[in-house]
Amino acid sequence: MDVKPKAGFLRTTAFLLALGALSMLVWAQTPKVARAPGKPSPSSAPILFQEIASRAGVDFVLNNSVTARKYSIETMTGAVVLFDFNNDDLLDIYLPNGARIPDFDKSDPVFFNRLYENNGDETFTDVTLKARMQGKAYAMGAAAGDYDNDGFVDLYVAGVNANQLFHNNGDGTFSDLTASSGATGIHPRLGKLWAITAGWLDYDNDGWLDLFVSNYLTWSFDTNPLCQMKGLTAYCHPNKFKGTPNVVYRNNGDGTFTDVSEPTGIGDHVGKGMGIAFADSDADGDTDIFVSNDTFQNFFFDNKGNGMFSEEAVFKGVAYIESGRTVAGMGATFQDFDNDGRPDLFQTAMFNDTFPLYRNIGRQFVDHTSAAGLSAMTRRLTAYGGGLCDFDNDGYKDLYTANGAILDNSMEIDNLPFRMPNSLYRNLRNGRFEDVTGSAGKAYQAPLAHRGAACGDLNNDGRMDLVVTSLNGPTQVFLNKSGNGNHWILIRLVGGPSNRDGLGAQLRLVQPDGGEQHYQAFATSGYGSSNDRRVHFGLGTMTSIKALEIRWPSGRVQILRDLPVDRFMVVKEE
Amino acid sequence: MLILAAFLLGASLVGEIGHQAGGAPSAEVENQIDSAQKLMQAREFGKALEVLTALMQRQQAPPPDAFILMATCQLNLDQTAKAIEAFERGMSLYPKEQVLEEFYVTLLTNYIPIEQMKQKLEAALAASPRSLVLLRAAAFVQLRLDSRSEQARRLVDALLEIAPDNPNSHYIFGQWAVLNHQEELAIREWEKTLTLASADARMQMDVYTLIGDAENRLNRAERAETAFKKALQANASLEKPNPASAFFYAEFLVRQSRFEESQTVVEQILGWAPRYGPALLQRALHLARTNKPEEAIVAAENALSASDLNPEQIRAAHVLLAKTYFLLKRTADAERHQQWLKSQGVND
Numbered sequence: 001m002d003v004k005p006k007a008g009f010l011r012t013t014a015f016l017l018a019l020g021a022l023s024m025l026v027w028a029q030t031p032k033v034a035r036a037p038g039k040p041s042p043s044s045a046p047i048l049f050q051e052i053a054s055r056a057g058v059d060f061v062l063n064n065s066v067t068a069r070k071y072s073i074e075t076m077t078g079a080v081v082l083f084d085f086n087n088d089d090l091l092d093i094y095l096p097n098g099a100r101i102p103d104f105d106k107s108d109p110v111f112f113n114r115l116y117e118n119n120g121d122e123t124f125t126d127v128t129l130k131a132r133m134q135g136k137a138y139a140m141g142a143a144a145g146d147y148d149n150d151g152f153v154d155l156y157v158a159g160v161n162a163n164q165l166f167h168n169n170g171d172g173t174f175s176d177l178t179a180s181s182g183a184t185g186i187h188p189r190l191g192k193l194w195a196i197t198a199g200w201l202d203y204d205n206d207g208w209l210d211l212f213v214s215n216y217l218t219w220s221f222d223t224n225p226l227c228q229m230k231g232l233t234a235y236c237h238p239n240k241f242k243g244t245p246n247v248v249y250r251n252n253g254d255g256t257f258t259d260v261s262e263p264t265g266i267g268d269h270v271g272k273g274m275g276i277a278f279a280d281s282d283a284d285g286d287t288d289i290f291v292s293n294d295t296f297q298n299f300f301f302d303n304k305g306n307g308m309f310s311e312e313a314v315f316k317g318v319a320y321i322e323s324g325r326t327v328a329g330m331g332a333t334f335q336d337f338d339n340d341g342r343p344d345l346f347q348t349a350m351f352n353d354t355f356p357l358y359r360n361i362g363r364q365f366v367d368h369t370s371a372a373g374l375s376a377m378t379r380r381l382t383a384y385g386g387g388l389c390d391f392d393n394d395g396y397k398d399l400y401t402a403n404g405a406i407l408d409n410s411m412e413i414d415n416l417p418f419r420m421p422n423s424l425y426r427n428l429r430n431g432r433f434e435d436v437t438g439s440a441g442k443a444y445q446a447p448l449a450h451r452g453a454a455c456g457d458l459n460n461d462g463r464m465d466l467v468v469t470s471l472n473g474p475t476q477v478f479l480n481k482s483g484n485g486n487h488w489i490l491i492r493l494v495g496g497p498s499n500r501d502g503l504g505a506q507l508r509l510v511q512p513d514g515g516e517q518h519y520q521a522f523a524t525s526g527y528g529s530s531n532d533r534r535v536h537f538g539l540g541t542m543t544s545i546k547a548l549e550i551r552w553p554s555g556r557v558q559i560l561r562d563l564p565v566d567r568f569m570v571v572k573e574e
Numbered sequence: 575m576l577i578l579a580a581f582l583l584g585a586s587l588v589g590e591i592g593h594q595a596g597g598a599p600s601a602e603v604e605n606q607i608d609s610a611q612k613l614m615q616a617r618e619f620g621k622a623l624e625v626l627t628a629l630m631q632r633q634q635a636p637p638p639d640a641f642i643l644m645a646t647c648q649l650n651l652d653q654t655a656k657a658i659e660a661f662e663r664g665m666s667l668y669p670k671e672q673v674l675e676e677f678y679v680t681l682l683t684n685y686i687p688i689e690q691m692k693q694k695l696e697a698a699l700a701a702s703p704r705s706l707v708l709l710r711a712a713a714f715v716q717l718r719l720d721s722r723s724e725q726a727r728r729l730v731d732a733l734l735e736i737a738p739d740n741p742n743s744h745y746i747f748g749q750w751a752v753l754n755h756q757e758e759l760a761i762r763e764w765e766k767t768l769t770l771a772s773a774d775a776r777m778q779m780d781v782y783t784l785i786g787d788a789e790n791r792l793n794r795a796e797r798a799e800t801a802f803k804k805a806l807q808a809n810a811s812l813e814k815p816n817p818a819s820a821f822f823y824a825e826f827l828v829r830q831s832r833f834e835e836s837q838t839v840v841e842q843i844l845g846w847a848p849r850y851g852p853a854l855l856q857r858a859l860h861l862a863r864t865n866k867p868e869e870a871i872v873a874a875e876n877a878l879s880a881s882d883l884n885p886e887q888i889r890a891a892h893v894l895l896a897k898t899y900f901l902l903k904r905t906a907d908a909e910r911h912q913q914w915l916k917s918q919g920v921n922d
Contacts, residue, residue: 325886
C-alpha cells in the first residue's frame with residue numbers, strides 16, 4: 001500500500017522535525033569524529049609544542065571525586081594559574097582541585113590543590129604543603145594578584161563550598177585570610193554560591209586590586225535532580241537550576257574587602273556565570289567586565305567611571321551570537337586579535353554553538369565568528385579553557401582551546417566522545433584563523449577531557465607555553481618549540497601609584513615600520529584561569545622597537561623608545 | 575486549525591477520498607453521501623452531520639469516506655474530539671484502510687498535543703501493528719519526543735523490517751541516525767531514499783538538504799555544498815519552491831564566511847517568497863554587516879512582521895534592532911527591543 005513517498009504532511013513533518021529537532025540538540029554533546037588536523041601555513045614554520053609534564057615533575061591529576069549520581073559540580077572543575085609566587089621571575093603553576101563528595105573533605109592528597117615551583121630548568125617542584133596551599137574547597141578557578149601591593153602575588157580560589165584568599169607571606173608560604181578579608185564569596189541573602197572564576201582588576205583605579213567572582217547555579221547536593229538521558233544518569237542541563245548573581249569586592253586598601261555588588265549594579269543581574277574577561281573596551285579609561293554565561297545571555301558590565309556599572313551586552317552586541325542564540329558559554333578572553341587597538345572578545349562554548357569571536361568596532365562588537373572561519377572549525381567542539389596568545393611571535397595572537405565534553409558518558413548517550421584533542425588556530429593576520437592543531441605536536445592532539453588552560457612563558461625563552469588540565473587525567477605542560485626565529489619582548493609591569501601588578505595598563509608598541517600592537521595587561525583568562533601577567537609581544541623579523549607607550553591605570557603615560565628585542569624587561573611606573 | 579479543516583473539506587469535496595474500500599456502497603448510501611457533500615459545499619456542516627449520523631446509525635459498516643466526511647463536518651463545527659472518535663471508529667471497522675489512517679494522523683498532528691498524539695498512535699498501532707502510516711507517524715513523534723530512546727529505535731526498525739524498499743523507511747531511519755549523531759549512517763540511508771524515490775523532485779530537495787546539513791556537521795564542506803546545490807536545483811524545479819530548504823544553503827554559506835554568495839541565495843529565496851521571514855532577517859544581518867544600519871533596521875522590522883520566524887530568529891531580529899538603534903543613538907527604540915529581550919527570560 002505504502003510504496004511511494006508522497007509530498008504530503010508526513011514528509012513535511014519529517015522535514016520540519018529534522019530541521020527543528022536538530023537545532024534543539026541537548027546541552028551535553030561532543031563531536032563524534034576527531035577533527036581533521038589543520039595544515040600549517042606554508043608561509044612560516046609551524047607552531048610546535050612539546051609536552052613535558054611528566055619529566056618536568058608536574059604530576060597533577062584533576063580529581064573531581066566522580067560519583068554515579070553525577071552531581072553537576074563534578075564536570076565543571078579545573079583551572080590553571082601561572083604566576084610567580086616567589087619573585088624569581090620564573091612562572092610557577094597553581095592547579096585547583098576537587099574534593100571528596102559529598103563531604104568536601106580535602107585531607108586526601110589526591111584532592112590537594114597543587115603549587116609547583118619552577119626550578120628554572122624546565123622542571124618543577126611540588127611545594128604545596130610547604131606553601132600551605134592545598135586548600136579546603138571543592139575548587140573551580142583561581143586568580144593571582146598582588147592585592148596588598150606588597151610585591152608578592154596573592155591568590156584567590158573560587159569554589160563550590162568555599163572561596164579562599166591566600167595571602168602570600170613572601171617567604172614561600174601563604175596564609176588563608178579569607179575570613180578577615182571579608183572576601184568570603186558568601187552572598188548576604190543567598191549564602192555561599194557556587195563560584196567558577198575569580199579575577200583581579202582595579203575597577204575604580206584607586207591603585208588597589210578589586211576582585212570579581214562569577215557565580216554559576218543555585219546548587220546543592222539536595223537540589224541536584226537526578227537527570228537521565230537514554231536511561232542513563234547524566235549531568236543535568238543548567239536549565240534544571242536557577243542562576244545566581246556575580247559578586248564584586250572593593251579593596252579597602254587595608255587587607256579587607258567590601259562587597260559592592262549591589263551599589264555597583266552588578267549584583268542586580270542574575271546569570272549563570274562561567275568565564276570572565278576584563279578590558280577597557282571603549283577606551284574611556286576604566287575597566288569593563290564581560291561574563292560568559294552558560295545557556296543564558298552574556299553580561300557586559302560597562303564601567304561608568306563613577307563606581308557604577310551598566311549591563312549593556314545587548315547594545316554592545318555580545319549578549320547572543322548573531323543567530324539570536326545564547327551559547328553554553330564557558331571561558332572568555334579579551335584580547336586584540338587584529339591589532340586595531342581595540343580588545344576583542346573570544347568565548348568557548350559547546351558542541352553546535354561554535355566558539356564566538358566578537359570583533360570590537362568601537363562602541364560595539366560584531367559577531368566575527370564566521371568571518372574568522374571559526375564557525376565551521378569549532379562547531380563540533382566543546383571547550384572549557386581557551387584564549388589568545390601569540391605562539392609564533394609573528395605579532396598576531398593565535399587561538400587555543402582546551403576541548404572536552406561535558407558528559408562523561410556522552411559516547412553512550414550521544415555517540416560522541418568525552419575526550420577530545422585540544423585545538424590551535426593560527427592567526428592569518430587578515431581577520432581569519434586556520435586550524436593548525438595537526439602540526440602542533442602529537443601530544444597536543446591527545447584526546448582528554450580538557451578543562452582549564454593558561455598561557456605564559458615558562459622558560460623565559462620568549463615563546464609562549466601552555467598548561468592544560470584534564471578531568472581525572474594528566475595535566476599537560478606544553479613547551480613552545482616553534483622554530484621560526486621570530487623576535488619578542490616580555491615585560492613585567494610594576495605599578496605605583498597604580499596597582500603594583502599594573503593590571504589594567506594599556507600598552508601600545510610601535511614597530512619600526514610604523515605598525516602597532518596593543519595589549520591590555522590582565523591575567524584573568526579563559527575558564528577560571530590566570531595567564532602569565534607579563535606582557536608578551538611577538539615581533540616577527542623586527543630587531544628593534546621604535547616605542548612602547550604605557551598608559552597606567554593611574555592615568556600616567558610612560559613612553560620608552562628604541563628598545564632592544566628578545567629580552568625580558570621590568571618597567572616601573574614613573 | 576481552520577486550514578486543516580479547509581483542506582479536509584477540499585479533499586472530501588473534490589473526490590480525492592472516493593469510495594476506496596468496503597466494497598461498492600448501495601445506491602441509498604451513495605445518495606446520502608452525495609447529499610452530505612452538497613450540504614458541506616454550502617457550508618451547512620450541521621445539516622450534513624445529521625445526514626451522516628443517520629447514515630451511520632442505519633448502516634452497520636458505512637463506507638470509509640463517510641467517516642472522513644463526518645470528521646470534516648465535526649472539525650468545522652469545532653468538535654475536534656468527536657472528529658477523532660469518528661476516525662477511530664472508521665479505523666476499527668477498516669483496519670487496513672490507509673486513507674483513514676493518513677487523515678487520522680493529519681488530524682492528530684494538527685489538533686492535539688504531541689504527548690497525547692503518542693498515546694493515540696500507540697493505541698492505533700496495537701490494533702494495526704503493521705500499518706506503515708501509523709508506524710511512520712509514531713516514529714516521527716517518538717523522534718521528536720526522545721530521539722535517543724529505545725522506543726524510537728524499535729519503531730524505526732519495525733518500519734525497515736516491514737517496508738525495506740520503501741523510501742520513507744530509509745528517510746526516517748536517516749532521521750533517527752542524525753538525531754543520534756550517526757551522520758555517516760544517516761547519509762547512507764538518505765542516499766538509499768534518493769535511489770528509491772529518484773523521480774520525486776520534492777523528495778530530492780528534502781533529502782539533499784538533509785544530506786547537506788549532515789555533511790556540514792561532519793565538516794565536509796565540499797560535499798555539503800554539492801548536496802545543497804542539488805537541493806537548490808530540485809527546489810527551483812518545483813512549481814512552488816521551498817524557501818526553508820534553500821535557506822539551509824544560505825546559512826551554510828554564511829558559516830563558510832561567504833557572505834555575498836549567501837546573499838545571492840537569500841535574494842533568490844525572497845524572489846520565490848517575498849515574505850519569508852528567515853530570509854528577510856538574513857538580509858537584515860547582511861546589511862548590518864555591510865555597515866548599512868538604516869537599511870538593516872527596515873529589513874529587520876520587515877522580518878519581525880513576517881509570521882514564519884522561529885523564536886530564535888525573532889530574538890535575533892530584536893537583538894539586531896536593539897544593537898542597531900543603539901548604534902544610531904536612537905536610545906528609546908533600542909531600549910524597547912532590549913526590554914522585549916529581557917521580558918522573554920532567556921534560558922536556552
